[in-house]
Amino acid sequence: MERPAWAPRSIDISVPSVSRIYDYYLGGSHNFEVDREAARKAMEFMPGLPKIMQANRAFMRRAVRFAADEGITQFLDIGSGIPTFGNVHEIAQNARPGARVMYVDHDPVAVAHSKAVLAGNEDADVLAADLLKPQEILSNPQVQRLIDLNRPVALLLVAILHFVEDADDPYRAVAELRDALAPGSLLVLTHASYEGIPLPKERAEGAVDVYKNIRNPLIMRSREEIARFFEGYDMVEPGLVPMPKWRPDTAPEDEDPYASSGFAGVGRRA
């Protein structure tokens, strides 16, 4: 019997979820023991993992504010995960009251939680869908209610693409999304990489293996490979850089070295 595309066979909370692990790294309690166990294992190899997540959150915050300053009022956050604090709608609606935010995730628990958090917020919504099926996202009535594709959109793909294997062709999915956006739209993206990790590669691979074991393989890509996700878009200054280097608000003062793992960047559709 065929399942709806987004629905897993069942909600099995004995299986770790990357979004709940992420929440744990950020000091949240929206997680279960299996998640924490996986997170602790990964942290045995890379104790600074929480700092990477924090840097991701910080970058996202700056990027959303940048987008709002650019005049963008629509945000499409795919791979939004568990809303903890400093969420896109909080930042965006703070900067631009009435800004519209659409969250998309394929983890039904994350979606259910997001729904609870967003209850009563007319300008924000969440959809259970798969990044790999962009047309389903773009043509969804919920999405179409909030996002007008004829006007610029900030598309956020923060800490998600490194969970998509090449076999599933993330480049095709991203290209379809990019092509659907109006000129002036922004692509906000972060991606894990061995580049910048303040550890020998072999050690970092230990953490990668943990994700492999929970059937959510972490795909480390080179800067060049990551840059290809922006194909056709102009890179906003300072380009594809380690997260803390992207338009910091203040002069960096003894930034945690882990924060510089991976890359972040913003591209603009001409």
Place this chain on the structure above:
Amino acid sequence: MTAEPDGPEDRLRRFATIWSRAVYPVTSTSLTRPEFEGQLVPLARRLSEALRARTFDAAEGQAVGAALITAHCTDPEALSRTLDCVDAYLVLYCGDESPQDALRSRSARLQHAMAAGFAQALRERTLAEQEAISRAALDARSAVAEALHASEARFRAVFEGAAIGIGIADLAGNILQVNGALLRMFGVSEQSVRGRRVQEWTHPDDAPQVWRLYEELVSGEREHYHVEKAFYRPDGTVLWTNLTVSLLRDADGQPQYQLALMEDTTERRLLNLRLRYEATHDALTGLPNRTLFFERLDKALSAGVGQRFGLCYLDLDGFKTINDSLGHAAGDRLLVEVADRLQSCATAPGEMVARLGGDEFVALTTGTDTEREVDELAGRIMNALITPISIDGRELTVRGSIGIVEGPAGERGPAEVLRSADITMYRAKSAGGNRFELADPEADARAITRHGLTTQLPAALDRGEFFIEYQPLVHLGDGSVRGAEALVRWLHPQHGVLGPDRFIPLAEHTGLIVPLGRWVLEQSVRQARAWQDRHTDAGPLRINVNLSPCQLSHPGLVQETVDILERAGLGADALCLEVTESALIGADDDLLKPLRRLAEMGVDIALDDFGTGYSNLANLRRLPVSILKLDRSFTQGMQQFPADPVDLKIVEGIVSLAHSLDLAVTVEGVETGAQAEQLRILGCDTAQGWYYARPGPPEKLHELALVDATA
């Protein structure tokens, strides 16, 4: 708010800076450190004020501890660093002139309260978040369950509502689930299907590969197969289906179930069978028709070594008469009855009866012993026809002629066999009918030659392959040549010179006799005219030309004859037309009218082959005939010596009768001088035969006439 350097505000800010620097690395906030510091300033202020308040209130410490949680400093290390910081710097930066001991005591109590507040808030938050995530998991579960339920309901509707039969079985063949359409096709209830096994559903018509494909599928070697398959319904009727079986695998690719989709093709199949039946059976009699017969014959003739076939080709004798006299409806009923009787004659395996059309039927027998069987079959057919058939109260006696062909398979094709049977049937018919004849290669060959000649006749006339020989007619009284009979010959490119007996019947049959006869008449008349020109002194040479029955009834006969005589410039009295006695038997006035016209014009009419048919002497008076030509059979009896006295008496009688009717008598087949003398004594007028001359070219006759004239 501006702060005086080293004023209370400035000192408060410095405390907050130190505090934020200590805690920031262990927070998970997405704020920058200065922003984070901004969040700590009000907390620092509260601590500062609590430290110096007139009445000390430790609850302020609790609120500050809880506020740390709100600022996402949930890591216990953040509390530890905060307390370190408060312990070391709060009194230093925020104390007043109060005694140090009192301040330190208050600071310690604030720290205790902060720890309690932090723990309390962390506990609340943790519990709240745990509850939130658990609720989210539950919500997600029910959302998924709802979606699955909706999806399952949809698929169940598809399963139940499908017009094609759907069944699911495990790999051992146990039937797990079937839909309504399948139950309706089989005419069974769900209970009667449950617990049954796929393997029980065999049928004698199962193609050999059906169960091999099944085995391949359940063993995982095949993903699906498609067959036409029959099933028994519980009431014993047969269900025909287009069946597609697919292997269903689980998420890991392991074979799990088999899925059968079936479409009821019973009616379509019946329709096809009916169409096929109609295409291969005769609508009137229900017997197999020509198409089906040829299929079977083809099969029989291409059977393997040792296999033989026997074929009876039956044509009813005189069926046309029945049709003409009693009408087609009666004829049809007769055919139906004959068909039924024939059907009962061929009931053994390998035997069949078919109707080829009209009143032509065939019976076929195959096997190894057809030499005997085909004779018996023909015998049975003849017997079956003996009992009269009752139609409209009349008892009709039906007779038939059968041509039998029997032989080994693999030698002849169907067309050749059927032609042989047809030829043989006609042989039986011309032998009088109501009998069967066995095919004979020589007879076949003759018939085939005849057939060949028939088809070649028209072209032969165009190509000038015919020529005429003349046999003299001699006056018995003085031995003078009085004329000649024109005899047509065919110089066939393959068969050489052919006599009229070989092709005249064929020409009569096809109607070519009319143009051929005209051509002969033209040639002969022209020749007679030529003879007249060459010896005017010897008296007119007459020409005898044969006229076939066909020509006799041809409406243009008189006019054409007149035209030909006029064109050649020959008098009518120089022409004698010979008509056979049989052609005039029972002739009515319509038929005789042209002959009378010709006779009135002066053309002699000779009655040819007189004495061979049922000679109606009384009739002779009525006929416009002036000459009797005695058949050669009479002269044959005079070849021996002494001549047969009976023959002599007959000839004498005929001659006497003829003369008394004013008829001249010509005899044919004179071969000896004794014969000639005898016939002369008997009073015959003219004679022809080898004694005088064989038929030859016109020059020869000319010579004879000259010799005679000079003699």
